[in-house]
Amino acid sequence: xxxxxxxxxxxxxxxxxxxxxxxxxxxxxxxxxxxxxxxxxxxxxxxxxxxxxxxxxxxxxxxxxxxxxxxxxxxxxxxxxxxxxxxxxxxxxxxxxxxxxxxxxxxxxxxxxxxxxxxxxxxxxxxxxxxxxxxxxxxxxxxxxxxxxxxxxxxxxxxxxxxxxxxxxxxxxxxxxxxxxxxxxxxxxxxxxxxxxxxxxxxxxxxxxxxxxxxxxxxxxxxxxxxxxxxxxxxxxxxxxxxxxxxxxxxxxxxxxxxxxxxxxxxxxxxxxxxxxxxxxxxxxxxxxxxxxxxxxxxxxxxxxxxxxxxxxxxxxxxxxxxx
Numbered sequence: 001x002x003x004x005x006x007x008x009x010x011x012x013x014x015x016x017x018x019x020x021x022x023x024x025x026x027x028x029x030x031x032x033x034x035x036x037x038x039x040x041x042x043x044x045x046x047x048x049x050x051x052x053x054x055x056x057x058x059x060x061x062x063x064x065x066x067x068x069x070x071x072x073x074x075x076x077x078x079x080x081x082x083x084x085x086x087x088x089x090x091x092x093x094x095x096x097x098x099x100x101x102x103x104x105x106x107x108x109x110x111x112x113x114x115x116x117x118x119x120x121x122x123x124x125x126x127x128x129x130x131x132x133x134x135x136x137x138x139x140x141x142x143x144x145x146x147x148x149x150x151x152x153x154x155x156x157x158x159x160x161x162x163x164x165x166x167x168x169x170x171x172x173x174x175x176x177x178x179x180x181x182x183x184x185x186x187x188x189x190x191x192x193x194x195x196x197x198x199x200x201x202x203x204x205x206x207x208x209x210x211x212x213x214x215x216x217x218x219x220x221x222x223x224x225x226x227x228x229x230x231x232x233x234x235x236x237x238x239x240x241x242x243x244x245x246x247x248x249x250x251x252x253x254x255x256x257x258x259x260x261x262x263x264x265x266x267x268x269x270x271x272x273x274x275x276x277x278x279x280x281x282x283x284x285x286x287x288x289x290x291x292x293x294x295x296x297x298x299x300x301x302x303x304x305x306x307x308x309x310x311x312x313x314x315x316x317x318x319x320x321x322x323x324x
Contacts, residue, residue, distance in 0.1 A: 009218060013154055016214045017101065023210060024100045027203060028107060035111075035199070040118035043189050044125065056125060062183040063128040069250050069323060070182070071129050071316040073175045075137070076243040077190075078123065080168065080234040081116035082138045084109060086146040087233060094150065094157045108200060115193045122186060133315040137238055144236035155215075155222035158208040163230050165201035166261045167253065169194045174252035209269060216274050217281030223271070224284035227262055227291055239313065246311055248302075249323040255299035263292050 046055035088109045095101035123129050150156045173194040180187020212219040234240055248254035266272065271288055274281075312320045 010152075012215060013218065016211055017095065017154055018099070019214065020207065020210055021100045024104060024207070027206065028100070028104055031199065031203060032107070035196075038114070038192065040114055040121050043118055043185075043192065044121055059126045059183065059185065063126045063186075065182050066128055066179065068313070068316040068319050068321045069246050069311075070175075070179050072243055072246045072311065072313050073250060073252055074119070074123070074179065074186075075129055075134060075313070075315045076234060076237070076240075076247060077172055077175055078116060078119040078134070079137055079141055079237050080171075080232065081112065081119060081193075083141055083146065083233045083237075084112050084116060085142060087112075090146075090148070090150070091157065091161075094152055094154050104203075111196060111200070115196070118189055118193075122189065129315050130317055137315060141234065141237045146233055146236050148231060153222055153225075155208070155211055155219055156226050158204050158211060159223045159226040160230060161204040162201060162208055162265060163227070163258075163261055164232065165197050165204055166264075167230070167232065167258065169197035169201060170257050170261075171247065171253040172197060174247075174250075178250060178252065205265070205268065212269055212274065216276055217278045217284075220271070220274065220277060220281045220284040220288070223269075224287045227265070227288060228294070230258075242311060242313070245309070246323065249306075249309070255295065255302055259292060259295040259299060262295060266292070 046052045088105060091105045091108075092102065095105060120134075123134060124131055148160065150160065172190045176187045176190030176194060179190070208219070208223075232244070234243075237243065266288065271285060274285060277285060306324070308322055308324050310320055310322045312318050
């Protein structure tokens with residue numbers, strides 16, 4: 001039986017991924033050689049020779065001064081990390097289980113698992129959020145699942161992970177800047193997580209660079225599908241839109257940050273200069289190059305319509321606060 005066009009295209013993508021396996025192995029070796037392996041206890045415990053109870057009391061006292069907007073931002077960042085089961089499943093589904101891709105997925109998952117763990121432990125130990133509500137939100141988020149519109153397209157996976165890892169890095173770094181004024185240990189934890197997200201971002205970006213060199217037309221179409229807008233993995237968290245609005249209004253992460261992420265990706269991948277495209281590839285290229293202008297209009301519109309808003313989150317003890 002002859003293959004359909006869609007089947008032939010997918011078979012080609014599988015071939016490209018198989019061709020990349022030696023490079024992936026080299027990239028993993030390089031990745032681990034440069035990594036400083038840490039564990040949550042390393043970032044949370046007291047200095048040697050000091051009183052652990054005094055250390056904990058100090059942290060509790062510091063977090064009392066947190067604005068509730070910071071508590072909401074920290075909750076969202078942590079919940080996003082706690083969605084790791086969704087991501088592991090999706091990468092395993094799209095990249096397979098019998099290759100170096102599965103080895104990378106397991107390595108990436110092991111590294112990412114510490115992010116949610118250290119933030120959850122910190123919040124539990126300091127009482128900076130309502131812990132039971134935090135756990136309820138995590139339960140609801142995992143139960144809701146998450147199924148992005150990737151259509152089992154592995155090229156789209158790498159476009160998405162490139163953009164999403166960069167966005168997550170920026171969100172953690174921005175939250176770290178804000179909370180670090182009140183609690184330097186937490187600021188340092190978030191900076192450490194952001195640094196690791198940056199290394200994951202670099203890995204995925206390089207993978208797509210290699211795909212683009214081998215299959216430019218299909219790669220361009222996959223990028224054009226994903227880049228106009230990405231749903232962050234926490235979108236199924238109850239109250240996600242309000243959480244995201246707080247992060248935007250707090251200057252942590254918003255539409256102009258995503259605009260910069262897209263602009264940087266277009267420049268790094270040199271998408272405007274890619275040649276050898278078929279008709280669909282050329283149309284996708286035109287679409288991609290028009291995305292920054294569209295994102296600029298969206299950011300302008302959101303800013304022009306913004307009005308002060310009052311928020312209250314159960315996870316932040318249901319206290320009302322207002323943001324411009």
